[in-house]
Amino acid sequence: MRQRFGDVMTMLEGILLTIVTAATPLLFAAIGELVAERSGVLNLGVEGMMAVGAVCGFAAASTTGNPLIGVLAAIIAGMLAASLFGIVALFFVANQNATGVALTLFGLGLSGLIGDSFVGTPGIPIPKVDIPVFSDLPVVGRLIFGEDPFVYAAVVLAIATWWFLFKTRGGLIVRAVGDNAASAHALGFSVLRTRFLAVLFGGACAGLGGAYLSLVYTPQWTQAMTAGRGWIALALVVFASWLPGRLVAGALLFGAVSILQLHAQAIGIGIPSQFLSMLPYIVTVIALVVISRNRALLSVNTPACLGRPFVADT
Amino acid sequence: MRRYIVALGAAAMAAGMISGAQAADKVKACFVYTGPHNDGGWSQQHDMARLAVEKHFEGKVETAYVENVAEGPDAERAIERLARSGCNVIFTTSFGFMDPTLKVAKKFPDVKFEHDAGYKMADNVSIYNLRWYEGRYVQGQIAAKMSKTGVAGYIVSFPIPEVVMGIDAFMLGAQSVNPDFKIKVVWANTWFDPGKEADAAKALIDQGADIIVQHTDSPAAMQIAEERGLHAFGQSADMSKFGPKAHLASLIDNWTPYYIERVQAVLDGTWKSTDTWEGLKAGLVVLGPLTNMPDDVKAMAEDSMDKIKSGELVVFKGPITKQDGSVGIADGAVADDKTLLGLNWYVKGIDDKLPQ
Numbered sequence: 001m002r003q004r005f006g007d008v009m010t011m012l013e014g015i016l017l018t019i020v021t022a023a024t025p026l027l028f029a030a031i032g033e034l035v036a037e038r039s040g041v042l043n044l045g046v047e048g049m050m051a052v053g054a055v056c057g058f059a060a061a062s063t064t065g066n067p068l069i070g071v072l073a074a075i076i077a078g079m080l081a082a083s084l085f086g087i088v089a090l091f092f093v094a095n096q097n098a099t100g101v102a103l104t105l106f107g108l109g110l111s112g113l114i115g116d117s118f119v120g121t122p123g124i125p126i127p128k129v130d131i132p133v134f135s136d137l138p139v140v141g142r143l144i145f146g147e148d149p150f151v152y153a154a155v156v157l158a159i160a161t162w163w164f165l166f167k168t169r170g171g172l173i174v175r176a177v178g179d180n181a182a183s184a185h186a187l188g189f190s191v192l193r194t195r196f197l198a199v200l201f202g203g204a205c206a207g208l209g210g211a212y213l214s215l216v217y218t219p220q221w222t223q224a225m226t227a228g229r230g231w232i233a234l235a236l237v238v239f240a241s242w243l244p245g246r247l248v249a250g251a252l253l254f255g256a257v258s259i260l261q262l263h264a265q266a267i268g269i270g271i272p273s274q275f276l277s278m279l280p281y282i283v284t285v286i287a288l289v290v291i292s293r294n295r296a297l298l299s300v301n302t303p304a305c306l307g308r309p310f311v312a313d314t
Numbered sequence: 315m316r317r318y319i320v321a322l323g324a325a326a327m328a329a330g331m332i333s334g335a336q337a338a339d340k341v342k343a344c345f346v347y348t349g350p351h352n353d354g355g356w357s358q359q360h361d362m363a364r365l366a367v368e369k370h371f372e373g374k375v376e377t378a379y380v381e382n383v384a385e386g387p388d389a390e391r392a393i394e395r396l397a398r399s400g401c402n403v404i405f406t407t408s409f410g411f412m413d414p415t416l417k418v419a420k421k422f423p424d425v426k427f428e429h430d431a432g433y434k435m436a437d438n439v440s441i442y443n444l445r446w447y448e449g450r451y452v453q454g455q456i457a458a459k460m461s462k463t464g465v466a467g468y469i470v471s472f473p474i475p476e477v478v479m480g481i482d483a484f485m486l487g488a489q490s491v492n493p494d495f496k497i498k499v500v501w502a503n504t505w506f507d508p509g510k511e512a513d514a515a516k517a518l519i520d521q522g523a524d525i526i527v528q529h530t531d532s533p534a535a536m537q538i539a540e541e542r543g544l545h546a547f548g549q550s551a552d553m554s555k556f557g558p559k560a561h562l563a564s565l566i567d568n569w570t571p572y573y574i575e576r577v578q579a580v581l582d583g584t585w586k587s588t589d590t591w592e593g594l595k596a597g598l599v600v601l602g603p604l605t606n607m608p609d610d611v612k613a614m615a616e617d618s619m620d621k622i623k624s625g626e627l628v629v630f631k632g633p634i635t636k637q638d639g640s641v642g643i644a645d646g647a648v649a650d651d652k653t654l655l656g657l658n659w660y661v662k663g664i665d666d667k668l669p670q
Binding site for chain 2: 010011014015018022025112116119120121122125213217218219220222223224225227229258259262263265266267268270272273274277
């Protein structure tokens with residue numbers, strides 16, 4: 001009996017750990033997009049920026065043997081990809097939707113080209129945090145004290161983003177630009193500069209999310225390994241009604257259901273696997289729709305100028 | 315414009331002349347891939363065989379390929395472009411290229427077509443595929459010998475006969491060693507998503523599986539097995555690099571012998587439309603390298619492979635009982651290819667419910 005209890009606890013710990021890691025790349029990409037959208041820019045290129053980040057991170061880490069350089073390369077690559085979008089969509093006022101989709105296609109293609117010689121080579125492992133005693137605590141030990149460094153970074157990033165957006169002057173400017181670009185402009189804030197920086201931040205975060213996939217989650221590079229996670233991140237931002245706290249909840253929920261459906265299959269509960277594969281999407285949509293029923297809150301948090309280009313009439 | 319048409323006509327004529335019934339001095343062999351040529355799995359194995367063909371017939375055979383071709387109507391354009399560009403033989407390497415291949419083949423009767431994994435033939439369309447299940451059976455035997463928990467975790471893509479055949483063959487092999495062996499099955503509903511494949515491997519391991527076998531394309535599950543100190547089998551290509559301590563044996567697609575034989579036939583002018591379904595014996599399916607296992611397990615695996623090659627051991631030979639207890643294959647009977655290609659039931663002992 002005791003033995004069985006121990007087994008269940010070990011399994012529970014395994015499940016919780018896997019859920020957190022499954023949520024992490026989504027959280028990275030989504031938090032960056034959240035800031036970009038708060039500034040009024042809809043960048044549909046998240047998937048492409050993730051792919052570029054994933055391949056550059058992997059390439060830099062395996063060439064130099066230093067994962068930290070890989071992470072930096074991924075961030076820079078994500079920002080470079082984002083700057084392309086920013087220049088075309090903001091300064092040349094091209095259609096944001098079209099430019100974003102183009103960035104996704106471009107990023108996926110470019111990543112295949114860059115990664116050509118890295119296919120089939122395993123990456124270098126990144127050590128997990130290990131604090132004596134604490135990491136060995138039952139169930140919560142590894143969950144709280146034994147994750148890989150990226151997981152902590154994602155949590156810190158989410159909190160920092162919340163603090164920045166709602167507690168600082170800079171965040172207020174970002175939100176003002178997203179809500180009413182004309183007024184912000186009239187007050188003397190540079191709309192385009194603010195938006196460009198927000199887009200760059202989005203690129204950096206997407207690159208980081210991609211690097212998490214190619215360096216930690218599955219240390220390898222293959223084309224299209226992001227497998228649609230950029231699109232899920234985009235959806236999470238909308239369903240989280242542009243609030244970082246809800247975004248964390250949404251990412252965890254999505255991660256939880258996608259992991260639990262695999263466990264349900266392995267146990268053999270006899271529900272069609274196709275239906276179980278749909279569950280993460282259905283559950284996340286339903287949950288976030290339910291918590292978004294507060295119309296007042298929603299209208300306050302939706303960036304009113306989202307996706308609308310801004311041209312200063314000087 | 316007119317010059318263009320004339321040039322096209324000349325090219326078509328030239329192509330027709332080369333690929334007639336007589337022997338040819340030079341052959342252009344072309345390939346259509348569904349993924350990138352370096353996807354680390356399915357398409358890459360085809361591309362490696364293409365390069366081997368080029369090397370084997372140095373100077374006499376020119377090759378070309380088109381990659382990332384979506385299955386469906388788009389494929390028709392890609393195949394037709396190759397046919398027009400003077401290819402003498404075109405290998406279309408994915409199930410979804412079946413109808414497009416036949417359509418283009420009709421328009422270009424002098425070009426030879428080879429379609430992988432389909433079932434429709436024509437005078438100038440051959441079909442070819444591999445008997446992976448022979449290797450799966452041996453994998454099952456190895457798994458049953460190596461597992462401490464007596465449970466293997468099986469990550470699969472879609473419930474099509476080829477995949478079901480693999481699960482059944484694996485279980486039959488495992489049961490031949492340990493009649494009580496268990497398999498836990500997880501359907502990823504994708505051929506390629508490293509993250510999801512890794513998640514599936516973690517879930518299976520957390521539920522007690524200590525051997526992972528996969529019918530999906532990425533080496534992610536192998537890496538998880540390595541991380542957890544367990545064992546796994548590779549898929550499509552040799553994945554031992556991804557799990558130096560975890561890797562047992564990869565089920566490798568080796569198209570090279572087939573491609574060389576077929577291109578030779580085109581060179582000789584002896585090419586005929588054929589239906590090829592070969593496995594270990596022809597060397598098209600390779601199970602290897604056998605790593606991280608004691609010598610007796612290795613010897614058993616090699617012995618089984620020899621017996622399959624010689625025909626002494628037939629994987630789908632009765633008596634085989636279905637999951638529900640009814641007769642699958644009668645005592646002494648051997649399942650014919652038609653039965654296998656439509657296989658839609660589990661053998662007894664598999665816990666999963668097959669999605670219909």
